[in-house]
Amino acid sequence: MVAPRALSEFIAEANEILEALGRELLALEESGLEQADPDRLNAVFRAAHSLKGLSAMFGLESISRLAHHAEDLLDALRLGKAPLDQALLDLLGQVVDMLQEMLGEASRGEDSTELKERSEMLAGELQQLASGGGQDTADVLDQVGIDPQVRAVFTEYEEHRLRENVKKGVGLWKVRAVFSLEDFDTRLATLNASLKPLGEVISTLPSSQPGDDSSIAFDLIFGSSKEKAELEGRLLEGATLAPLTDKMFSTPPPPPPQRKKAPLWDDKSISGPALSPLASFTSTPSGLSRLATTPEPSLRSLTNTVRVDIGRLDGLMNSIGELLLIRSNIEKLSDAARQASGPALPKLWGQELQREVRALERRLDELQKGVLDVRMVPLGQVFDKLARLMRRLVRESSKDVVFDVSGGDVELDKLIVEELSDPLMHLLRNALDHGVERPEARTRQGKPPRATIGLVAKQQGNHVIIEVRDDGAGIDEARVREVAVDRGLVTREQTEEMERRELLNLVFQPGFSTRRDVSELSGRGVGLDVVKTNLQRLSGLIDISSRRGEGTTFTLTLPLTLAIIRALMVKVSGRTYAIPLNAVLEIVAVKDEQLRTIEKREVIEVRGQTTPFIRLARVFGLPEEKRPVHSVVLVGLAQQRLGLAVDELLGQQDIVTKPLSGRLRGIPGVSGATELGDRRAVLVLDIGALMEELLRTQVAAS
């Protein structure tokens, strides 16, 4: 069988292809079916083709077969033999999902007959659609008057595109371009790029008049609705424009004057008139046929992205940490050398060292930034998958829902993006299943029958905000209260003191679910509490807001990266701890006599707001010192705030948080460790978890 490494490479690549496929299909649907962009269709076709070849190479026959049938259908589609409609797009969507499933099986080394049967059925449907489409009987190309010998050189696809252009009534042109052999590939690409916005390059053919030994000539068949003058203005040096046929339709442009633009580097290359007889196409030298624009399917990767193993990045990150340590050590050395009394030599050496330190620091900054950038990926990677999933779920549900996605270009740390897909999927399923109502119910309430579920991402400073919102019925807080009391999560008295927001946040408690029966959509055995813990692991937050009858919005706040964070270093009974700065609101000094107690709990007043006051030393069971003034770090997440009393503030620092290994996982209030200059490990506090814990015990105790 295939070596595991090769297989995992294949899975990764095939996955990328499928992602691209899904994305293109979605774009096709969004751009409207009538005006389908031929490039897009081609991209989809190529993706299916690549997948076919790739999977066949790895002996995954069932994937290859399904991809093959999809390719056939897509081929018929791009040749105009099959009409592009919603049913067909749905079917293709199913194919992508199926392929993903099969790929999943392949990666686990499984091979279930059930999946095989379903894929065979899909393949059958594909086949039917591919052969079912009819073709136009009267060929418009016959009326245009292109030399049949010229037509013979076109591929079926090119002929189809030519026909489409004729139908649109645009002008057909032949662009003759002569380029030197040395750089014809780049110049041809530039020419293509400059023509693209003006119309469609239907075919690129080597010209029958090849010029001399040092140059090569092409004929580009080009369809455009623009006037000749405008087109000529855009042409590159070395390219000339002529109508493809003299029998033009609708508004034929005036016959071009017999002029040419001589190429700068070689004026011998264009000897004849620019308007070449079309019959000359037949003598195409075969070896040079079809360049650039022809969709030559290849097995090359469809994306320009480089896959980087996250483990390698972590390694890089570690070495940066080491470098940082060296830097601070060298700095100390140089300081010591400069201050040392005695001969001048060490002093000079110290200055020298200092300069090196600066340089090292600059490089380190660059390196750090570079590595961080590599880790960043667009959220679109997850959003696209979710969009496809939602399409399927909506189709299977009895609800009419528009799924509205924006902000897919917002970038986040790869680690976070990967971990986000499950929580987001859960929230979206929830919105579809519990959030939005059926069309009838919506109409009765005077709402538009079609519901909207939105997934929006935006960057705010060092954070990314992701919202999952629906315009459904909203959350019934009376019912939330009832259930929470029923399940013993809170007492009735407690709920009476709770604000609406706090009540709503009860849905994140473990063991909470307002639905008695588990639906097939959201009922996967995970509740919102899992979503919340998942987010907390990513140092993220989730908040909920809801209005009865108007809808519900879940707001996720996430840090841009987990790798390097800025932290406030504090000292508590001689121990140093790091508090992530994103959780720190402000630092206040509180005199002992300013402390108040509410039911034996200490509180302080900050800007008129009563805030719980927690002594970190007491929480951690460390010896406390009596002091007249407390340094209080006011931390806050979402609407909750907490004053943490520490002994000493040491200042801010960029830290690389390292996770704690297996046996240390799950220590309350600690999210990881970092090292400072002296090699001692310093614990990084998990403010989210600490607040959760401390505020909960307060509620429970009160």
Next chain:
Amino acid sequence: MSQFAELLDRFFYRPDEAVGSFLEQAPISDRIAEALPDETPEEFLAFVLEGETYAVPIGAVREILKVTDVTEIPRARKNIIGLINVRGEMLPLFDVKVRLRLAEVPPVVLTGKDVGRAARILLLKDLEGDAGVLVDRVEGVVKLQLSRLEEAPGLGIDRNAIAGLGHRDGQLFILLDVEQALS
């Protein structure tokens, strides 16, 4: 200049005792007990805890470290002394004496000064992530024949943490079950 010298001293990397040096001493250890002709004795690293000699398979030892700064972890399990920084890796340092009933309470260790001069950290390879174990002294490498190991007697000893007993030159080696000892 003494401050400078100290900084220099800390700056330069000095490898801790490598396991390799023990390996060279190993073959001299026993010539009396006849080995089964086809059995190659396994190598174990022997160390001392409260005067008793323990051993773990040499393959399970990643390295031996001197005791440096240890960071306490508030509210961690009792047998975790703290967190050590091994060239950027954050690893737990375990106490096994309480588990083996050699001590009542785990020691408090914050720096190398809190332990004896001979004390070392054995960095053990473990499926759940590598972990350090604090020992009083490292003895060296000993070769023991697996077929001649005996089971630990049930003398009120917590036998779960002990994989067996080995003898060599009249000395007793208690084989530690690392997985159990750290749980």
